[in-house]
Amino acid sequence: MNEMDLKPPYLLFLGDAANDLDAKTALGLVHWRPEDCVGQLRYANCRVDTGLPDMDIGQARRAGARSLLIGVAPTGGALAPDWEITLAHALDAGLDVISGMHTPLASLPRLANAAYRSASRLIDIRRPPENLPIASGKKRRGLRLLTVGTDCCVGKKFTALALHQALRQRGVPADFRATGQTGIMIAGGGIPMDAVKADFLAGAAECLTPDQADDHWDIVEGQGSLFHPAYAAVTLGLLHGTQADALVLCHAVGRRQIDEYPDYQIPPLEACLEHYLAAARLTHPAARFVGVSLNTGDRPASARAALLQDVTARTGLPCVDPLALGVDPLAETLADWRR
Amino acid sequence: MNEMDLKPPYLLFLGDAANDLDAKTALGLVHWRPEDCVGQLRYANCRVDTGLPDMDIGQARRAGARSLLIGVAPTGGALAPDWEITLAHALDAGLDVISGMHTPLASLPRLANAAYRSASRLIDIRRPPENLPIASGKKRRGLRLLTVGTDCCVGKKFTALALHQALRQRGVPADFRATGQTGIMIAGGGIPMDAVKADFLAGAAECLTPDQADDHWDIVEGQGSLFHPAYAAVTLGLLHGTQADALVLCHAVGRRQIDEYPDYQIPPLEACLEHYLAAARLTHPAARFVGVSLNTGDRPASARAALLQDVTARTGLPCVDPLALGVDPLAETLADWRR
Numbered sequence: 001m002n003e004m005d006l007k008p009p010y011l012l013f014l015g016d017a018a019n020d021l022d023a024k025t026a027l028g029l030v031h032w033r034p035e036d037c038v039g040q041l042r043y044a045n046c047r048v049d050t051g052l053p054d055m056d057i058g059q060a061r062r063a064g065a066r067s068l069l070i071g072v073a074p075t076g077g078a079l080a081p082d083w084e085i086t087l088a089h090a091l092d093a094g095l096d097v098i099s100g101m102h103t104p105l106a107s108l109p110r111l112a113n114a115a116y117r118s119a120s121r122l123i124d125i126r127r128p129p130e131n132l133p134i135a136s137g138k139k140r141r142g143l144r145l146l147t148v149g150t151d152c153c154v155g156k157k158f159t160a161l162a163l164h165q166a167l168r169q170r171g172v173p174a175d176f177r178a179t180g181q182t183g184i185m186i187a188g189g190g191i192p193m194d195a196v197k198a199d200f201l202a203g204a205a206e207c208l209t210p211d212q213a214d215d216h217w218d219i220v221e222g223q224g225s226l227f228h229p230a231y232a233a234v235t236l237g238l239l240h241g242t243q244a245d246a247l248v249l250c251h252a253v254g255r256r257q258i259d260e261y262p263d264y265q266i267p268p269l270e271a272c273l274e275h276y277l278a279a280a281r282l283t284h285p286a287a288r289f290v291g292v293s294l295n296t297g298d299r300p301a302s303a304r305a306a307l308l309q310d311v312t313a314r315t316g317l318p319c320v321d322p323l324a325l326g327v328d329p330l331a332e333t334l335a336d337w338r339r
Numbered sequence: 340m341n342e343m344d345l346k347p348p349y350l351l352f353l354g355d356a357a358n359d360l361d362a363k364t365a366l367g368l369v370h371w372r373p374e375d376c377v378g379q380l381r382y383a384n385c386r387v388d389t390g391l392p393d394m395d396i397g398q399a400r401r402a403g404a405r406s407l408l409i410g411v412a413p414t415g416g417a418l419a420p421d422w423e424i425t426l427a428h429a430l431d432a433g434l435d436v437i438s439g440m441h442t443p444l445a446s447l448p449r450l451a452n453a454a455y456r457s458a459s460r461l462i463d464i465r466r467p468p469e470n471l472p473i474a475s476g477k478k479r480r481g482l483r484l485l486t487v488g489t490d491c492c493v494g495k496k497f498t499a500l501a502l503h504q505a506l507r508q509r510g511v512p513a514d515f516r517a518t519g520q521t522g523i524m525i526a527g528g529g530i531p532m533d534a535v536k537a538d539f540l541a542g543a544a545e546c547l548t549p550d551q552a553d554d555h556w557d558i559v560e561g562q563g564s565l566f567h568p569a570y571a572a573v574t575l576g577l578l579h580g581t582q583a584d585a586l587v588l589c590h591a592v593g594r595r596q597i598d599e600y601p602d603y604q605i606p607p608l609e610a611c612l613e614h615y616l617a618a619a620r621l622t623h624p625a626a627r628f629v630g631v632s633l634n635t636g637d638r639p640a641s642a643r644a645a646l647l648q649d650v651t652a653r654t655g656l657p658c659v660d661p662l663a664l665g666v667d668p669l670a671e672t673l674a675d676w677r678r
């Protein structure tokens with residue numbers, strides 16, 4: 001679905017990334033596609049280390065890199081002038097440049113010129129396909145799971161990728177369906193839901209999760225949160241269009257307010273589950289939660305079991321910590337779905 | 340807000356419109372801006388009559404028309420070849436062409452050439468402003484009302500325009516805030532919410548309804564419906580971004596399923612009110628419904644009072660039929676809001 005024709009291996013561009021959150025695209029690539037990453041390019045004041053060897057563009061080229069992938073979100077969304085020089089140099093050296101920013105790379109004259117000179121490609125991940133349909137609301141064959149969140153950055157993408165991997169390991173037919181720029185870079189395809197015109201959101205989600213065999217799972221990366229004052233619409237369109245059979249609620253321990261929106265409290269988990277189900281049932285009355293995915297962050301390992309048990313006691317659902325302990329209990333539920 | 344610089348008076352282009360629903364843009368202009376409409380241009384097989392004099396382009400020019408306004412939705416969304424010829428002729432005659440279609444007029448070479456030759460303008464209403472912000476979720480001064488619907492085409496725009504007019508007649512400071520193509524043509528400005536990229540939906544709604552004086556009403560045209568499998572996301576973004584103090588639920592008598600989606604039942608009105616309030620409270624906990632707007636369609640006048648009373652009995656809210664009986668009871672509530 002909407003494959004992107006990306007050329008690995010990648011040189012990950014980190015610029016002057018200040019922290020791991022800014023560099024989450026690069027870190028996601030290294031975690032899920034280590035075989036596709038040859039090195040990192042960092043400026044002197046960069047505070048993030050992916051663990052890959054540091055390389056300049058010439059070294060990366062000799063190490064086999066075919067693309068420079070922008071692995072950091074620029075502050076304020078716009079490219080700094082020194083970034084443009086580095087990217088133009090990469091294009092001149094024959095590397096494609098891959099970006100997940102809203103701003104199209106070709107709108108920057110220096111990059112457009114360099115791409116024209118070199119015949120290297122400018123690849124904007126955050127450009128949705130043309131001619132998306134209006135949603136039909138019709139039921140499709142196959143099974144779908146959507147990860148939903150109490151907030152942004154709580155583990156929706158990670159949980160979906162971990163579930164996809166666990167199903168594949170069990171021999172269950174499954175696809176990971178990416179809906180954001182990092183997920184699309186990892187998967188090599190998908191639809192950037194946040195850049196879709198509002199009329200076509202649910203239709204895009206239907207396209208992303210087409211008819212499949214009865215026992216096939218589409219594991220869909222969720223976006224935003226129904227409790228987010230800016231992004232709830234993206235979440236709702238994805239929820240309605242996927243018609244998810246199974247939902248997993250993702251939450252970060254200790255998060256009480258929406259990140260960067262201190263006036264917005266995250267409701268209790270039980271209320272979150274109810275809100276999501278009420279919305280999901282519009283297009284799929286049998287939708288249900290199969291579990292909670294808890295990001296326990298920097299809590300000590302000794303505290304984790306109690307945190308997970310507490311969530312299970314409150315919600316009646318199995319609770320996993322995908323980064324620390326994996327997602328096996330949820331994968332078993334999905335593998336046994338039709339039995 | 341996002342003014343469009345339209346040049347009335349208009350020649351309304353109806354082409355071969357088959358019914359009033361297809362021509363709702365033209366009919367809306369004639370109803371709300373009669374002083375801006377000089378004539379209609381219809382093909383021989385057109386089945387709609389706005390009541391304006393029939394004119395060809397030369398006659399319209401002599402009658403003072405400065406723009407041709409496409410008042411009909413093309414079947415399938417694409418312009419027929421004979422339409423293009425007519426529009427190019429209008430441009431050559433010095434008229435601007437105003438369109439509410441998703442397809443940009445300048446993407447059609449015949450029209451782009453004609454506009455270049457004549458220096459007439461191609462105006463796409465359905466193009467959102469650049470650089471819309473991400474929603475802040477912050478409370479703004481002033482009062483806001485949003486019309487919401489059980490479905491599309493139930494009277495949300497009409498109700499908002501009628502409320503705006505009734506407030507102005509009472510000397511209450513108020514603006515009509517248009518969110519769809521017809522509303523924007525009527526108001527001469529606004530934001531086409533359905534064409535906004537999903538990330539920016541709630542932010543666009545915040546922009547559309549900025550800080551105002553404490554007793555000023557922004558009367559916002561609603562879009563779609565929370566119960567629509569394709570468009571609920573548009574509705575939610577608008578609901579969250581406007582932070583409406585007052586809501587009016589719009590419904591068409593006899594409508595039981597979502598139009599063109601026969602598998603989707605419209606919930607009972609009481610349940611609709613609850614769903615909307617639950618969603619609205621995320622960004623404005625004090626949001627409340629002030630009434631129901633009922634489109635009684637072709638029901639006989641003798642049946643209307645009972646229909647309205649039935650809705651009031653079920654919901655506890657005043658119920659109006661804006662087309663047949665006006666919106667005075669609701670306008671009084673708004674005018675008295677801060678007293």
